[in-house]
Amino acid sequence: MRRVPGAFLTLALLLGALVACSGSDESISAPEVFYVNPYGAKSGPKEVATYRLSVKGGAPAGTGKTHRLTVDVPRGSQDAIRLRAGNVDCKGSTTHVTCDVASRSIDWDGSQQIVPVAAKGSSVGDVGYVHLTYVREDGKKLTARTRVVVGSPIVQLRTLTFKDVQPGSDVTAPVVVRNVGEMPVKGLGLLFDRGSLEFRERYSNCRYPTLMSTRSAVCRFPDVRIDPGEAVVIRPAVRLRASKTEMYDTFYRGAWALDAGTGPHSVAFEGGDSGDGPALEAFPAQPTDLKGGTWAEGNNISSAVHLDTHADFEVSGADLHGSPGTKRTLRLTVRNDGPGNPGRSTQLVFSPPLDVGVLKQPMDEYDDGAYEPYCKSNGFAYTCDVGELAPGKSRTFEFTLRLGEPGEGSATLQDTEQATKLGTVSRDPNPLNDTASVTVGP
Missing domain, CATH: 2.60.40.1530 (ntegrin, alpha v. Chain A, domain 4)
Structure with missing residues (x-):
C-alpha cells in the first residue's frame, strides 16, 4: 500500500452512477461499479450498497402508454453474474429482463429492484457486465452499463472506549482501517460525528457540513488502496475535546470503500467548508496500530468516552x-x-x-x-x-x-x-x- 495525501472532498457519498441522457429530460442511470457476494456466501459486508436503477421521463401515468426498459447480461458475462428480479413488474430470465415503464420516473432499490448476483460456479474476482437500454418516446435508445465484481471489500475500523478522561481534556482517537474482504478497497471515505464533544482540528481534506451545528466531518482519500488483509492508519490522530460535565459521552465514525458506496442506511451530509488545519494522510499500519480495542464495520460505529468524575x-x-x-x-x-x-x-x-x-x-x-x-x-x-x-x-x-x-x-x-x-x-x-x-x- 502506498502513502497518499487526502484530497479535497467532492461530497457524493452514494455510489457514482453512469447516466445516459439526451436533450430531453429522459435518462437512465445505474451504478458504474457494483460488488456482489460470492455465490453461496453466508456473510458479506454489513452494509451493502443498493443497486440503484433509475429511469426518468417515462410515459405519463394514466395514458396507457409504456416505454420499454431492457436489462441484459451479455453472453461473455453469464459465467460470472446473473440477474435477480424483486417486486417489479418485469418479465424475463436471469440474463434478460424487460420492463414496461408507465410513469414519469422510477427509482428501484430495496425490494423494488432488479439486482445482479454472482452466478453459480463463479469465483471471487470474476467480472461481468449488466447492459441497460431504455427506449425513448421518439424511438431513440438510451443506454447505461454496470461493471459487476464477484467479491467485496469489507472495511472495518478499530474502535476504543476511553475511560477515566479528565473533564474538558483532549481525547486522541486513532483511526485505523483494515480490509477483511475479498477485493481491494479503491478509495477510502471516512465519516466523523463528534456527538457532544468538540473537534480540536478542522482538517483541510475534510468538509464540515453545516447541518446539525457542524457535528460531522466527511473526509475522502480517493487514491488510497487497501488490499485484502492490509490496514492503514490515518495521521495525525483525530483529536476531540471532552465535555466538562457529561460523564458518559459518545462520538461516531464510519468508513467505506469509495467505489463500493456507503450502504443503504447511510446518511449523506452535503456541502460545508473545508477545514483550515493540516491534511489527514493514510500510512501503512504497523503491528502496534492493530493492538487493542475491537473492530467494527459500518458508518455508525460508536466510541464511548467516560469522564473521571461523579x-x-x-x-x-x-x-x-x-x-x-x-x-x-x-x-x-x-x-x-x-x-x-x-x-x-x-x-x-x-x-x-x-x-x-x-x-x-x-x-x-x-x-x-x-x-x-x-x-x-x-x-x-x-x-x-x-x-x-x-x-x-x-x-x-x-x-x-x-x-x-x-x-x-x-x-x-x-x-x-x-x-x-x-x-x-x-x-x-x-x-x-x-x-x-x-x-x-x-
Whole structure:
C-alpha cells in the first residue's frame, strides 16, 4: 500500500452512477461499479450498497402508454453474474429482463429492484457486465452499463472506549482501517460525528457540513488502496475535546470503500467548508496500530468516552401532620449537586407510610389531553425516572396523600436497571443523602 495525501472532498457519498441522457429530460442511470457476494456466501459486508436503477421521463401515468426498459447480461458475462428480479413488474430470465415503464420516473432499490448476483460456479474476482437500454418516446435508445465484481471489500475500523478522561481534556482517537474482504478497497471515505464533544482540528481534506451545528466531518482519500488483509492508519490522530460535565459521552465514525458506496442506511451530509488545519494522510499500519480495542464495520460505529468524575444526587423528605383522613401534598425534590452529569441514570423510589393512601401522583401527557401515570407502581411503592439533571438542577415529584395513623415511609434514589447494565451510573460519593424519610404524625 502506498502513502497518499487526502484530497479535497467532492461530497457524493452514494455510489457514482453512469447516466445516459439526451436533450430531453429522459435518462437512465445505474451504478458504474457494483460488488456482489460470492455465490453461496453466508456473510458479506454489513452494509451493502443498493443497486440503484433509475429511469426518468417515462410515459405519463394514466395514458396507457409504456416505454420499454431492457436489462441484459451479455453472453461473455453469464459465467460470472446473473440477474435477480424483486417486486417489479418485469418479465424475463436471469440474463434478460424487460420492463414496461408507465410513469414519469422510477427509482428501484430495496425490494423494488432488479439486482445482479454472482452466478453459480463463479469465483471471487470474476467480472461481468449488466447492459441497460431504455427506449425513448421518439424511438431513440438510451443506454447505461454496470461493471459487476464477484467479491467485496469489507472495511472495518478499530474502535476504543476511553475511560477515566479528565473533564474538558483532549481525547486522541486513532483511526485505523483494515480490509477483511475479498477485493481491494479503491478509495477510502471516512465519516466523523463528534456527538457532544468538540473537534480540536478542522482538517483541510475534510468538509464540515453545516447541518446539525457542524457535528460531522466527511473526509475522502480517493487514491488510497487497501488490499485484502492490509490496514492503514490515518495521521495525525483525530483529536476531540471532552465535555466538562457529561460523564458518559459518545462520538461516531464510519468508513467505506469509495467505489463500493456507503450502504443503504447511510446518511449523506452535503456541502460545508473545508477545514483550515493540516491534511489527514493514510500510512501503512504497523503491528502496534492493530493492538487493542475491537473492530467494527459500518458508518455508525460508536466510541464511548467516560469522564473521571461523579454526580452527587440528593433527595428531600417531608414531615406531614394531620389526623387520619386529612389530605396533604407531598413534594419530593431530587437535586444533582454535581460536578458531573450521568444522563438518565437515576430513579426515585417512594414508599408511602403503611396507612397512607395515594390520591394523586405525577402524570405524563402521552397525547393531546390524554394522561397516564408517570411513575410505575407495584401496589406498595412508586418508581419514577428522574431523567437527566445537569449539575445544580433539580426535579420535584408531587403526590397527594390521604393521611392515616402515624408512620414512616421513605424516598430513595437508586441507579436505573439500564444504567447498571451499561455501566453509566452516577458514582454517587455521598450515599447518605440518597434516602430521606417521609413521616406522618398528629
